[in-house]
Amino acid sequence: MKKIILLMLLTLSIGVQAQFKDHFKNKTLRIDYIHSGNSVEEYYEFDTLYAEKYWGGPKTNLIDKFNYGNYKFEVYDAETNELLYSRGYSSLFREWQATPEAESNDKAFDETVVMPYPKSPVNLVFYSRNKELGWDKEFILPLDPKTRDVKKNKQNKFSKSKIHYSGNPNEKLDIVIIAEGYTEGEMEKFAVDCERFKGYILESEPYKGNKDKINIWAVNSISEESGTDLQGDEIWKNTVLGSNFYTFGSERYLTTENMKSVRDVAANVPYDQIFILVNHEKYGGGGIYNFYSVGTSDNPAGDFLFQHEFGHAFAGLADEYYTSDVAVEDFYPLDVEPWEPNISTLVHFNRKWQNMVRVDTPVPTPATEEYENTVGVYEGGGYVAKGVFRPYIDCTMKSVKYDAFCPVCKRAIQRMINFYSE
Numbered sequence: 001m002k003k004i005i006l007l008m009l010l011t012l013s014i015g016v017q018a019q020f021k022d023h024f025k026n027k028t029l030r031i032d033y034i035h036s037g038n039s040v041e042e043y044y045e046f047d048t049l050y051a052e053k054y055w056g057g058p059k060t061n062l063i064d065k066f067n068y069g070n071y072k073f074e075v076y077d078a079e080t081n082e083l084l085y086s087r088g089y090s091s092l093f094r095e096w097q098a099t100p101e102a103e104s105n106d107k108a109f110d111e112t113v114v115m116p117y118p119k120s121p122v123n124l125v126f127y128s129r130n131k132e133l134g135w136d137k138e139f140i141l142p143l144d145p146k147t148r149d150v151k152k153n154k155q156n157k158f159s160k161s162k163i164h165y166s167g168n169p170n171e172k173l174d175i176v177i178i179a180e181g182y183t184e185g186e187m188e189k190f191a192v193d194c195e196r197f198k199g200y201i202l203e204s205e206p207y208k209g210n211k212d213k214i215n216i217w218a219v220n221s222i223s224e225e226s227g228t229d230l231q232g233d234e235i236w237k238n239t240v241l242g243s244n245f246y247t248f249g250s251e252r253y254l255t256t257e258n259m260k261s262v263r264d265v266a267a268n269v270p271y272d273q274i275f276i277l278v279n280h281e282k283y284g285g286g287g288i289y290n291f292y293s294v295g296t297s298d299n300p301a302g303d304f305l306f307q308h309e310f311g312h313a314f315a316g317l318a319d320e321y322y323t324s325d326v327a328v329e330d331f332y333p334l335d336v337e338p339w340e341p342n343i344s345t346l347v348h349f350n351r352k353w354q355n356m357v358r359v360d361t362p363v364p365t366p367a368t369e370e371y372e373n374t375v376g377v378y379e380g381g382g383y384v385a386k387g388v389f390r391p392y393i394d395c396t397m398k399s400v401k402y403d404a405f406c407p408v409c410k411r412a413i414q415r416m417i418n419f420y421s422e
Contacts, residue, residue: 020059023077023084024116026170028052030153030263031115031124031141035093036108042093042128044139047110050153050263055116056174056270061419062086062116068316068339069289070094070129073113078121078142085115089290092247092255098331099248110259118145133336156221156240156264161191163198164216169270173210173420175201176217176271178262180241180294181227181279187220193277193297194218200303201310204403206410206417213421217269228254228278240265243278243294252284254294262292272420273314275306287312303402311397311405315413318343320390320398322380334387341412342397343381344389353391353408367393375407 032047062085064072069088077084093109096102115124121144127135166172177197179190198216201207207214225237229244232251241261247253256262256276266274276294285295287309295305311317318340332338337348344352346363356375357363365376372393381390381398390398392406405413 020062020116023120024055024118026055027117028055028114028267029117029145029150030112030267032110032112032260032263034108035091035111036106037093037097038104038106039097039102042097042138044126046141049143049148049150051117051150052114052153052267054169054267054270056169056272057114057116058420058422059116059170060422064088065419066316066416068341070339072127072135073115074125074127075115075118076123076125078123078144084118084122087113087115087290089113090288091291092257092288095288095331096248101248109257112259112263114263118143121145129339131333131336133339153264153267156261156268158222158265158268159220160268161218161220162215163194163218164202164211164214166212166215169215171421172213172215173417174215174217174270174272176219176266176269176274178219178241178265178274178276179221179223179279180243180256180276181223181225181237181239182221183224183226184222186226186279187222189279189297190220190277191218193279197275197277197297197302197306200306200402204303204307205405206414210414210417210421213417217271219265219268221265223279226279228280230282241276243276245282245284247286252282253286254278254282254284254296255286255288256294259291273310275310275313285309289313289316301400301402304396304400307396307402307405311409311413315409315416316340317397317409317412318382320381320395322383322385322388332382332384332388338382338388340382342391342395342406342409344377345387346377346389349377353411356391356408356411364389 030050034045036043064086070090072088075085124141126138128138130136182190221240223239227237229236231246241256242258243256245254247255274292278296280296281298283299285305287293293309293313334345361376363377364379367378377389382388391408395406396404
């Protein structure tokens with residue numbers, strides 16, 4: 001029986017990979033566009049198409065099965081209308097929409113998505129989540145790779161290295177660590193920092209048990225100056241990615257709006273996830289689903305920062321804390337179920353971790369010693385103390401604790417690792 005099952009799985013895998021060969025080349029098509037608007041309106045404007053050398057994503061799991069993110073795009077065969085590829089993602093624009101500034105101003109952000117390079121004409125359909133968390137179709141981009149002006153990405157070619165390699169990038173989770181705020185004379189420091197950060201992920205669960213499913217790359221992207229911008233302190237640095245603290249007025253929120261440069265640098269290797277390592281000692285970072293994650297190199301809590309922010313970007317995990325100041329307001333409407341797998345408003349709790357809660361555990365669950373280390377339904381999360389619930393009393397997504405993901409977060413991470421490595 002085991003041999004029959006293995007043969008069936010092998011046959012299915014070969015069939016799906018044949019579909020990839022029928023429709024795609026083993027390289028990347030990058031679509032750049034401008035996303036603008038305010039707290040209630042948004043607009044899209046197509047920018048540029050780029051052909052990039054590597055495709056690091058899977059050749060089997062081409063259709064997104066998670067339904068995560070504030071946006072998604074789908075790729076359809078122009079002739080048959082067959083769905084060929086899809087991915088969900090989030091962006092800085094959606095976070096900015098929830099800030100007070102967006103109530104009275106418009107702003108534009110550069111955004112990009114990537115997909116395997118199509119062999120024949122396709123239609124790209126872009127969607128945005130509405131307040132009820134359904135999908136609104138925003139625009140359709142017809143794309144014929146033989147007639148469209150597709151540019152070859154020749155920008156920002158830097159040296160690279162494999163710092164953990166377990167096999168074919170199309171069958172592994174590929175993480176690229178990008179140097180930000182490291183000068184040419186600091187590349188040796190970057191190499192040492194990458195080794196340390198490699199340990200932060202591979203020596204913690206559930207990544208530790210999945211080392212054979214993960215590749216980690218490093219790109220030695222050189223900056224003119226060391227460090228990063230600290231706008232609140234009027235410190236400005238000339239760096240390759242233009243990163244900065246004080247994003248949306250939050251001192252510890254470290255990001256970059258220069259997504260084009262991020263993609264340019266990442267394109268030096270095959271990748272699924274981007275981590276930007278910023279050469280600085282200040283506490284801070286950021287993580288946006290299927291966009292990028294970022295953290296500082298020299299803060300004592302760097303191990304936690306890496307895990308926490310990568311949890312956002314890779315597995316779509318939400319913040320479970322509710323006592324810290326944040327830049328966004330009313331980010332989770334209490335009358336709809338959030339898409340993130342580790343928080344709930346109990347509107348559709350059956351879609352979350354209900355099957356992991358014992359029948360004798362009260363709902364909501366009191367955060368008392370009796371229920372320590374128990375999967376339950378604890379009030380407080382998603383930046384608010386009431387109405388949003390988390391699955392554990394404490395977790396890496398709630399407190400500054402390294403290697404402390406709760407069972408629900410571990411399950412979400414494991415599912416995503418499997419998706420990229422199956």
